[in-house]
Amino acid sequence: MNNISVLRNTKHRKLLFSAGLSWMFDAMDVGILSFIIAALTVSWHLTPGQVGLLGSINSIGMVFGAAFAGYFADRYGRKNVLLWTLLIFSAASGLSALAASFTVLCVLRFISGVGLGGELPVASTLVSESMPAEERGRAVVLLESFWAAGWILAALISYFVIPQYGWQAAFVIGAVPALYAIYLRRAIDDSPRYERMKSEVRLTFREKLGLVWSAGNRKTTIMLWILWFTVVLSYYGMFLWLPNMMVLKGFSLIRSFGYVLIMTLAQLPGYFTAAYFIEKFGRKFVLVTYLVCTALSAVWFGYASSEGNLLAAGICLSFFNLGAWGGLYAYSPELYPTRIRTTGVGLATSVGRIGGVIGPLLVGSWVGAGTSISTIFVFFFVAILVGAAGVLFLGKETKGLELQD
Secondary structure, three states: OOHHHHHOOHHHHHHHHHHHHHHHHHHHHHHHHHHHHHHHHHHOOOOHHHHHHHHHHHHHHHHHHHHHHHHHHHHHOHHHHHHHHHHHHHHHHHHHHHOOOHHHHHHHHHHHHHHHHHHHHHHHHHHHHHOOHHHHHHHHHHHHHHHHHHHHHHHHHHHHOHHHHOHHHHHHHOOOHHHHHHHHHHHOOOOHHHHHHOOOOOOOHHHHHHHHOOOOOHHHHHHHHHHHHHHHHHHHHHHOOHHHHHHHOOOOHHHHHHHHHHHHHOHHHHHHHHHHHHHHOOHHHHHHHHHHHHHHHHHHHHHOOOHHHHHHHHHHHHHHHHHHHHHHHHHHHHHOOHHHHHHHHHHHHHHHHHHHHHHHHHHHHHHHOOOOHHHHHHHHHHHHHHHHHHHHHHOOOOOOOOOOO
16 A cells, blocks of 8 residues: 555655644544543433433534634634644643533533534645645545544543543543644644635635535535535444443443454554545545445444454444545545635534534433434444435545645
């Protein structure tokens, strides 16, 4: 696999690793939350409804963060918004360690979500706009692979830190990215495409929204909104509940953390294979193939009863789902012109985050009502297939094409 070709240019390499580390910290925060929720369910005696709300409140913040950060990044620059969103989520994460009640924790997780939701589409657009066409998709998928590193880090912290020092210590570690933002301010530049475009007339949010839904972009926008909604709905519905699902299947809390860590390790080869295929066979091939395989893995996990089957299904679920995420972030910025790129991607991401709100709440209500795990995962099977069909029938291939200015 020629994944390292994008690393030959020193400037591109520095940008990829700098943005990638911020992405890793994002993933670490989201990942730690899933483990903290499992721990708080035991120590705070949370109901399934409260577990679902705590998982969703982060995504509610991400709905607003993605929409507004996308617009501000088109207006004030990708780099500036990236730094501010990084500071917002890391500060809120650190303060979460001081939360003494469920309500206070929910408020802080909402603020953290605003930062998280804003950073992800802006970072992916910054990398996409800064890379040559023949390496752009691979670079963004490799950027997404830092998400797996963050989840692995979260699983390690949760496995070794939470049992010894409590969930508060995990949140304190989540404040570290605030220090990294100071370094990032000097380490990276804004994208060349944005620098060329920023002197042009600045459009209002309403004007940008009109362009996103104009005749030339309408089909793309419909496809992206369906894709983002179904992918994020299923991801947060399944993965934020994964440690709890393992407990529901009869494993201890510590043992479930260990199993989820093993499943999380499968995310890395999922990203790397997607990074290879995305420039060889195209964006649509990667998205449709990996989403269909994710859907099949979800059904397998839902019906798995033996320990070996459960682990194998979870590994496949992680492998294909996160590979699809890599394709999603590579594909989205390629579909809009520069002056509305982060607005278009931010709005699609924001719609997706609404799915991220609904997913954990649905699972919480179903678990509380005694719905079987197999039935829950059949629902996600159908949702993921809807997203794959949207790409197949409405998406256009962007492999090798220059970004629109």
